[in-house]
Amino acid sequence: MMRENSGLRSSVKPMNRVLVIGGGPAGMMAAISAAEAGCEVTLFEKNEKLGKKLYLTGKGRCNLTNEADISDFFAEVARNPKFLYSAFYGFDNRAVQDFFSEKCRVPLKTERGGRIFPVSDHSSDIIRALEKELTRLGVAIRLHSPVSLIERDAGGFRIVTGKETVFGETIVLATGGCSYPTTGSDGTAFALAESLGHTVTRLFPSLVPIVTAERFPERLAGLTLKNVTLSVYDGKKELCSEFGELLFTHTGISGPIALKCSCKAAPALTEGKTLSMRLDLKSALSEEKLTERILREIEATPNQELKSLMPRLLPKSLGEVLLEAAGLPGETRLHSLTKEMRCTLIRCLKAFPMTAKGTAGFKEAIITNGGIPVKEINPATMESKVVPGLFFAGEMIDCDAHTGGYNLQIAWSTGHLAGESCSGK
Numbered sequence: 001m002m003r004e005n006s007g008l009r010s011s012v013k014p015m016n017r018v019l020v021i022g023g024g025p026a027g028m029m030a031a032i033s034a035a036e037a038g039c040e041v042t043l044f045e046k047n048e049k050l051g052k053k054l055y056l057t058g059k060g061r062c063n064l065t066n067e068a069d070i071s072d073f074f075a076e077v078a079r080n081p082k083f084l085y086s087a088f089y090g091f092d093n094r095a096v097q098d099f100f101s102e103k104c105r106v107p108l109k110t111e112r113g114g115r116i117f118p119v120s121d122h123s124s125d126i127i128r129a130l131e132k133e134l135t136r137l138g139v140a141i142r143l144h145s146p147v148s149l150i151e152r153d154a155g156g157f158r159i160v161t162g163k164e165t166v167f168g169e170t171i172v173l174a175t176g177g178c179s180y181p182t183t184g185s186d187g188t189a190f191a192l193a194e195s196l197g198h199t200v201t202r203l204f205p206s207l208v209p210i211v212t213a214e215r216f217p218e219r220l221a222g223l224t225l226k227n228v229t230l231s232v233y234d235g236k237k238e239l240c241s242e243f244g245e246l247l248f249t250h251t252g253i254s255g256p257i258a259l260k261c262s263c264k265a266a267p268a269l270t271e272g273k274t275l276s277m278r279l280d281l282k283s284a285l286s287e288e289k290l291t292e293r294i295l296r297e298i299e300a301t302p303n304q305e306l307k308s309l310m311p312r313l314l315p316k317s318l319g320e321v322l323l324e325a326a327g328l329p330g331e332t333r334l335h336s337l338t339k340e341m342r343c344t345l346i347r348c349l350k351a352f353p354m355t356a357k358g359t360a361g362f363k364e365a366i367i368t369n370g371g372i373p374v375k376e377i378n379p380a381t382m383e384s385k386v387v388p389g390l391f392f393a394g395e396m397i398d399c400d401a402h403t404g405g406y407n408l409q410i411a412w413s414t415g416h417l418a419g420e421s422c423s424g425k
């Protein structure tokens with residue numbers, strides 16, 4: 001486990017004292033870059049250890065970035081992708097991989113969808129590598145140190161923790177968003193930025209399970225569907241449509257496509273709106289092809305009941321739910337299925353209706369939508385346009401991305417840029 005260290009001075013003459021607030025991926029990377037650039041750096045983390053959320057990432061395996069070309073990353077950023085241009089190109093996914101695999105000697109591997117993980121499948125290896133690097137560079141680490149106050153002082157800032165008051169010429173705020181508050185990023189640190197004159201946009205949970213008005217998901221909890229398409233509508237307007245894997249939960253839906261749709265749906269849901277959803281359970285088949293297939297099934301087994309046809313089309317539990325939702329009696333013999341009943345069945349298979357009535361909230365959200373508005377931050381340096389000498393990094397900025405390693409890339413890239421910029425180089 002990381003021990004606090006007193007901060008050995010780098011051999012390079014310090015240009016200034018940098019106070020980094022928040023020991024997550026963005027703060028650790030900022031501290032490393034600032035120290036590498038010759039600054040005297042102190043890192044403040046309110047928890048008893050660094051990287052509590054980082055430890056949970058990728059189900060404990062840490063999907064640290066993605067293999068895709070960096071130019072493709074922008075399409076994966078849900079909010080304010082252009083703001084990340086300098087940060088992404090200044091320290092891209094190749095640089096992140098080099099940093100961990102070459103500098104820190106953590107072997108990496110690429111999995112489905114270009115997702116990059118440590119070969120060991122342990123996020124703790126990534127945290128340990130960062131800790132080693134911080135120590136090597138002489139960064140002073142203050143654990144159990146929640147920063148409760150930042151004051152501007154002649155030529156810099158004075159920050160107050162439960163234990164001490166410390167002066168620094170520059171500050172990096174990297175205190176995360178509001179998601180998974182038990183990891184330390186509970187949103188309270190946004191008040192520090194506000195106290196210095198910044199604003200904070202409305203904050204919404206994102207990449208978050210969707211809660212449905214219908215109760216049937218409870219019966220399907222744990223069931224994963226592959227190759228389905230989820231579409232979400234606000235009235236008649238389609239908000240989003242995603243193809244891939246979906247998971248039923250006790251209260252609704254999750255899995256990659258539900259999480260992705262939540263990026264667009266969560267703001268409306270958080271404001272109390274209900275949204276209609278349609279699930280195409282047979283995305284690979286057009287309505288015509290599906291009709292042909294069902295007619296073939298009917299012809300082959302006319303005396304069978306409808307309920308025995310369903311397992312040939314869908315997982316058994318979902319077949320039962322679908323027949324109930326469609327109001328079709330499972331005992332109907334296939335030969336007596338009317339055209340109207342067949343059309344109802346096909347409509348339900350191609351556009352199974354559900355209603356989104358909320359989200360699982362910040363406690364289960366992978367990321368926060370919102371934060372410090374990008375117009376208040378210089379994208380070339382991550383320096384505040386409101387308070388010179390104050391820099392931002394990571395999830396507290398109003399940028400967020402889809403799953404696949406893109407959010408950690410935002411943390412590494414903005415952290416690196418903020419840390420480097422602190423040195424004034």
Ligand SMILES: Cc1cc2nc3c(=O)[nH]c(=O)nc-3n(C[C@H](O)[C@H](O)[C@H](O)COP(=O)(O)OP(=O)(O)OC[C@H]3O[C@@H](n4cnc5c(N)ncnc54)[C@H](O)[C@@H]3O)c2cc1C
Nearest residue numbers: 022024025026046057058063147176184185394395405408
């Ligand atoms: C379950 C889960 C899985 C995820 N998996 C992935 C994944 O595989 N790949 C991916 O790209 N992204 C993933 N993410 C998203 C990723 O974890 C975040 O994008 C990333 O952690 C943001 O980094 P950060 O440093 O900005 O904030 P955080 O990691 O939240 O770190 C902020 C730190 O600041 C500290 N802090 C807060 N206030 C104060 C204060 N006042 N004083 C001192 N310290 C303070 C907090 O304790 C915290 O340690 C996942 C998120 C979750 C919740």
